Amino acid sequence: MKILVTGGAGFLGSHICEKYVNESEENKVICLDNFSNADLFNIRSLLGKRNFRLVNGDIRDKDLLDKLMPNVDVVFHLAAQIHVDKSIINPKDTYDTNVTGTLNVLESARTHDPKKIIIASTSEIYGPAKYNPMDENHPLEAPHPYGASKIAADRMALAYNKTYNLGVDIIRCFNFFGPRQKDSGYGGAISIFTKRVLNNQPPIIYGDGSQTRDYTYIKDIVRAYDLVMKSDNKDHDRIVNFGTGVEVSILDLANKIIKIVGKDLKPVFVSPRPGEVNRLHCDYSKAKEIYNFSPEYTIDQGLSEFIDWYKNFKSEEWTKIG
Numbered sequence: 001m002k003i004l005v006t007g008g009a010g011f012l013g014s015h016i017c018e019k020y021v022n023e024s025e026e027n028k029v030i031c032l033d034n035f036s037n038a039d040l041f042n043i044r045s046l047l048g049k050r051n052f053r054l055v056n057g058d059i060r061d062k063d064l065l066d067k068l069m070p071n072v073d074v075v076f077h078l079a080a081q082i083h084v085d086k087s088i089i090n091p092k093d094t095y096d097t098n099v100t101g102t103l104n105v106l107e108s109a110r111t112h113d114p115k116k117i118i119i120a121s122t123s124e125i126y127g128p129a130k131y132n133p134m135d136e137n138h139p140l141e142a143p144h145p146y147g148a149s150k151i152a153a154d155r156m157a158l159a160y161n162k163t164y165n166l167g168v169d170i171i172r173c174f175n176f177f178g179p180r181q182k183d184s185g186y187g188g189a190i191s192i193f194t195k196r197v198l199n200n201q202p203p204i205i206y207g208d209g210s211q212t213r214d215y216t217y218i219k220d221i222v223r224a225y226d227l228v229m230k231s232d233n234k235d236h237d238r239i240v241n242f243g244t245g246v247e248v249s250i251l252d253l254a255n256k257i258i259k260i261v262g263k264d265l266k267p268v269f270v271s272p273r274p275g276e277v278n279r280l281h282c283d284y285s286k287a288k289e290i291y292n293f294s295p296e297y298t299i300d301q302g303l304s305e306f307i308d309w310y311k312n313f314k315s316e317e318w319t320k321i322g
């Protein structure tokens with residue numbers, strides 16, 4: 001099986017590449033990434049493998065996609081500018097990558113016709129909750145440019161299904177976390193809190209910490225993508241949420257991390273972030289029905305495994321490029 005992973009050197013992408021490189025020598029994995037938010041560390045263990053190929057390139061380059069796409073069986077399109085704050089500072093850059101880049105992937109796939117095309121959408125497209133938990137029919141009202149760009153990409157994939165019968169699977173994960181997620185700047189809250197707490201610094205919370213998220217451990221997310229990839233079920237609209245169905249407030253999350261690490265710290269509160277959604281709570285009943293998906297990790301199990309990994313990981317191994 002020949003597999004193209006866009007954003008393959010990022011957090012999720014590196015786990016997806018690793019899974020299929022190690023699963024079989026018959027698999028050939030092409031990792032396409034422009035390293036705008038990637039680390040070489042993420043894919044270092046794969047670099048010497050004969051069935052792994054790294055391409056430093058951009059999804060905004062349609063000619064490059066057309067060179068890579070022939071004979072590809074499966075596309076995981078994960079590349080995106082993922083940061084809400086960056087999208088507020090530079091909406092055009094976010095639009096170019098998330099919308100035009102996705103359009104390039106869809107167009108190239110329409111020409112070269114891989115068997116499976118899986119696109120990473122996100123729960124962020126739903127915006128402020130009209131009801132909870134949120135299912136796939138929840139209105140798409142993301143208030144920030146990141147969410148708006150992901151709505152456009154999600155809708156464009158759906159349009160390619162309806163217009164050209166392309167058969168794209170659109171995956172809307174709620175927040176996920178685990179090894180290799182960025183722990184600084186625009187990284188994930190769990191990585192950032194963990195780094196601070198291990199360094200005896202209190203977690204910093206935007207707002208009062210009552211905002212909730214539905215956090216899935218990365219191993220469950222990789223399993224979810226794999227279930228979709230290996231499924232023959234075409235008897236639905238191919239849009240599916242993945243999450244745990246369990247909400248946790250950011251304040252509880254910070255306190256859980258403090259407790260697991262075993263420090264005597266109290267979170268610090270600062271002004272809320274513009275555009276931040278109050279609640280994200282996943283209804284994954286469709287994923288359960290179609291793919292028999294249920295998360296295997298609770299938040300506490302995921303946090304413990306992640307914190308153990310983090311303690312053993314040496315920060316000097318992280319190599320920032322670009």
Ligand SMILES: NC(=O)c1ccc[n+]([C@@H]2O[C@H](COP(=O)([O-])OP(=O)(O)OC[C@H]3O[C@@H](n4cnc5c(N)ncnc54)[C@H](O)[C@@H]3O)[C@@H](O)[C@H]2O)c1
Binds near residue numbers: 007010034078082176
């Ligand atoms: N992390 C989460 O909690 C979460 C939740 C729901 C959905 N998602 C979606 O999952 C996907 C992967 O997210 P992630 O957390 O692994 O993010 P990430 O930033 O670690 O991975 C994205 C990768 O895409 C690359 N990239 C960015 N612009 C590119 C371009 N123009 N050309 C080529 N490569 C480019 C980055 O360098 C990065 O390696 C994204 O599409 C994101 O929207 C993430």
